[in-house]
Amino acid sequence: MPDGMVRPTAIAGSLDAPALERAYRRMVLIRAFEERLHAENTTGDIPGFVHLYAGQEAIAVGVCEHLTDRDHIGSTHRGHGHCIAKGCDLTGMMAEIFGRATGLCGGKGGSMHIADLERGMLGANAIVGGAAPLATGAALTHKTRGSGGVAVAFIGDGGSNQGMVFEAMNMAVVLELPAIFVFENNGYGEGTGADYAVGARSIAERAAGFGMPAVRVDGTDFFAVYAAAGAAVARARGGGGPSTIEAVALRYYGHYEGDPMAYRATDEVATLRARSDPLAKLRAALLALPTGAAAGAARLDAIERECAAEVDAAVRAARAAPFPALETLERDVYVAL
Amino acid sequence: MPDGMVRPTAIAGSLDAPALERAYRRMVLIRAFEERLHAENTTGDIPGFVHLYAGQEAIAVGVCEHLTDRDHIGSTHRGHGHCIAKGCDLTGMMAEIFGRATGLCGGKGGSMHIADLERGMLGANAIVGGAAPLATGAALTHKTRGSGGVAVAFIGDGGSNQGMVFEAMNMAVVLELPAIFVFENNGYGEGTGADYAVGARSIAERAAGFGMPAVRVDGTDFFAVYAAAGAAVARARGGGGPSTIEAVALRYYGHYEGDPMAYRATDEVATLRARSDPLAKLRAALLALPTGAAAGAARLDAIERECAAEVDAAVRAARAAPFPALETLERDVYVAL
Amino acid sequence: MPKRSYRAAINDALRLEMERDPTVVVIGEDVRGGAGGSAGEVEAYGGVMGVTKGLWRQFGSARVIDTPISESAIVGMAAGAAMTGLRPIAEIMFLDFFGVCYDMLYNQAAKFRYMFGGKARTPLVVRGMMGAGLSAAAQHSQAPYNAFTAVAGLKVVVPSNPYDAKGLLISAIRDDDPVVFCEHKLLYGLTGEVPDGAYTIPFGEAHYTREGEDVTVVAFSAMVPRANAVADRLRAEGISVEVVDPRTTQPLDEEGILESVAQTGRVVIVDESAARVGIAHDVAALIADKAFHDLRAPVKTVTPPHTPVPFSPPLERAWLPDEARIEAAIRAVLTDR
């Protein structure tokens, strides 16, 4: 575990076995989705840029397990994991990534713009850091309405250096908004190391200087993320204002599909998969639970099979779906003109 | 002196009496310039917006006394003090403020855009925070050329919340540039209190989180500013990278000339003038020097008279100068087209 | 009917809509003024131009929100709040500042609905002042409504009188799409008949401020009163000028413009936005295509020169299109061939 990280506080019973199993299913589903996209991408049937989330699953799930549909999240260009964790429809996601009419955005958005407003998913965002001001706005809505809801902005380590992200953090502190800034430090912004691009000792330490609680946790440890997120969400719901979480978890694939990754040591990913796979860690924790309390290996294997099947069905549906009709080209620019 | 400020470290002999006298003259000149503009403005002969620096003199002078023409500064909309401290021609400044052809910018810029590149003055800037990235660029020039020069960005407390300022601070840290970020905390951004708009405990503390030395000093104490700036300039010239100085000194006039100042306690300015006038403080220090070492009261009174005369001459010259000829309207958009 | 200034008409529209709809909030710098100031809980400004005066007293800090100087966070927060249930009115004090926050309009608010396949609603109003004439110099005098009009997904309003300002702003606030409401600073003091109570003016309906047969003048914002004055003067000479004020540039009343040109065959377009790629050129292109066979003379545009806005009054007066240049253009198209 990287230095200076807070160790997971005991998960105050809030996570019973079914909850853990649900979290595991979500993480497995994200992994299955991304691994399959990695394979599908080689067919050349996926248009545009695809950025995979594999390796970071515990962050999205550890945070979103505290949220309901009424809460909001703003995402990044690497948003599939956030979408799944927030409960977006898998079939609609896959169809969108394939550019089909049945996609969540009717094929107009693609991987970098998947959104599902009923689920409180304000959209993947291809402008680095873009989620921060937008989620801050969702937090303002919750505060104004006294809804008790919260808004989470997912931002990368690279995005942490974008001006509007700093502005949003200060704004949230000044207006005491129920906002949570989750910095996913996956080691790189494209090919540039986070240690190079972030001049501060850590993203969390820099955020703390803005006047809000900020912790740095192991993003491959579901429990660590879950605990930190639980504290931040409780604080926000209680009117205590914003918090920052820096979660460290390196990605398993390139910045985008096709990235040669010349900036990474050749064995880096293999080592990550062997030593700090968030799925393996959670699976081990589940199996370590007192027998009877939770599902055994057989049940977890079944979950993995079910997720694989779900993803497979989504791919088949996407491939079978039509492309958007040309009549839709000029539709939906305005609500009314 | 506000809490949490570093006390002036002993001024390592670097300031002999003539140097102190020179600094005093600069501060007096700024005050005389601004007080006169305050009066002139009521005649209606000064176009556009005017923002006065009175009360903050020790900051500009305390910093710029460490600089030479080869060093650069980037300024704000409240830039007269920075210009004078950096050695801009007073007559050209006044003529510019009056919109005359003889102004430093030929009347095209006005108070908010006075620049004097030979003096290393990169321009007043009417975009809040604008100086930060630009001064960072001047610092890059110095580093690339190995010139040993430094660049200073003057930014207000309000400007400290502008995204590009944060970006510039991180950039300067990452590239180890000879840049100094001087935050002039004069208590307000227009009518909004700095304590409200800056969510952090202090601007300096927030800057420290970016990974550079950051101190908070009493901006009405010339020695405090001079000491902090000396350390930052030495560090930058030595290749040690950027620093931040937050200097606290409330302004004596409104945000702009004409501002009713409804946001300030009625006696606030009177108290400031009585208790923490930077000129009075420096004058007292000068008079406290061992006799013979420095000028006595008579000499200092003479300096004040000379400055008043200099400003008076500048106003007369400006009023006598012609407005720009209409043929200049379309000139100087491009070097060559 | 009661007389109101353009400023008061806008203020009235804001107040009425805030009374009518609790989800309407006003966000910006010093829209109240005085937060954190030493005078205590006062309304120090009500907007630097007094446009939002009284709103904080009536609606309080939860709905009239003073912010740090962080335009990206202001507009981004407003966009995020609009997507999640509020109807925010964000102020960019001077529209020139869109440069520091354009992404939140250009890549975000304007595109949500289309990118997300028609699912998002972003009832956002961004309002601010624009235009030359007050010697505010190059960074505080621009009229960038050409930039906003170029962006699909935005609606753009450029009211030229108090009556239109109130009705169009109420329409803008009730509109479900993002609207940029551009207030010309030269018009704030202009008074005219403005009914009490709420009324709306539909977007995309030009107002014929003068009817005539010989030549059509299409004018925008502060150029409309100037065009009217010229029309009135020329009428005495027996020259009948039709002045068309489109009032909104997106949607643009193409039919209204083309009908007038069909009748007169001669057209002059007066636009402050730009000498290149401005609204004048957009309208000229429309006419050169759709009304070509009606045209009996070249399509003339009256715009500023291709230079930044100069500070000095004589230069600024020469920069801004005036009655003399409008009249000259009218005579040119009338005498051509």
Add this chain to the structure above:
Amino acid sequence: MPKRSYRAAINDALRLEMERDPTVVVIGEDVRGGAGGSAGEVEAYGGVMGVTKGLWRQFGSARVIDTPISESAIVGMAAGAAMTGLRPIAEIMFLDFFGVCYDMLYNQAAKFRYMFGGKARTPLVVRGMMGAGLSAAAQHSQAPYNAFTAVAGLKVVVPSNPYDAKGLLISAIRDDDPVVFCEHKLLYGLTGEVPDGAYTIPFGEAHYTREGEDVTVVAFSAMVPRANAVADRLRAEGISVEVVDPRTTQPLDEEGILESVAQTGRVVIVDESAARVGIAHDVAALIADKAFHDLRAPVKTVTPPHTPVPFSPPLERAWLPDEARIEAAIRAVLTDR
């Protein structure tokens, strides 16, 4: 003559000018790639599209500067460095991102010279990729050269082939004014004859890529090859099309365009930038004024619809002006009356 791709031609220009002038530096995100990565001191990217490949190896980290994801600091730092003695080439990876850093071009670099009365020189180049065609979706597919052209003080280059790209970029780097160099991502792979060694192409000189008498087609950037293809096809039918590629939109070769129209009397303008307030409309306005009496048919523009760029390939293909639409417009102006 050696054949080079558009990408290689740009790379060649950068290398040659960096060899020639030690003050030329390249600044941007991953212009090297790999800084702070686990692979050690490598060049991981040389630009995400490989445009700056090899420069870091040849010139090192002091002149090929990888930055955090902070576009305002990138462009602002480059502008400040340009004002103080360097000739920086700043990359905005995708020009769509100008939204997060526009102020540093729009209110700063573009205006220094004029605001400061002709004293400043800002030899800055901002380069980046633009355009649709790669399913990069709404935030990575735009061609905002209309926005840059509207700003007095900027020069704008839109090369349509490798030869022009190299010669125009060398001119841009040697130019003493700020230049925005817009590279179309669809053209990077296009090859053509490109001489070794440095050569310049003057700004403001249109290139007649096809000569003809019946109709003039003014096309920009990636639209030029499409216009050429249509011209070649129609020639077989005996329709003689002149294709004019202005190559720079500011300065614009007005004479070159007007001469061609004077001869043909019929014109079609093909522009990807915008359906409203685009370059097409700017050129149409020029023609409708200055060439009115030469015109024998309406001035037709071929642009995308007024919508964001859609992701799904069939929609994106329909969005981008294609040969069919160009041909239809040509036939329309030829058959009109």
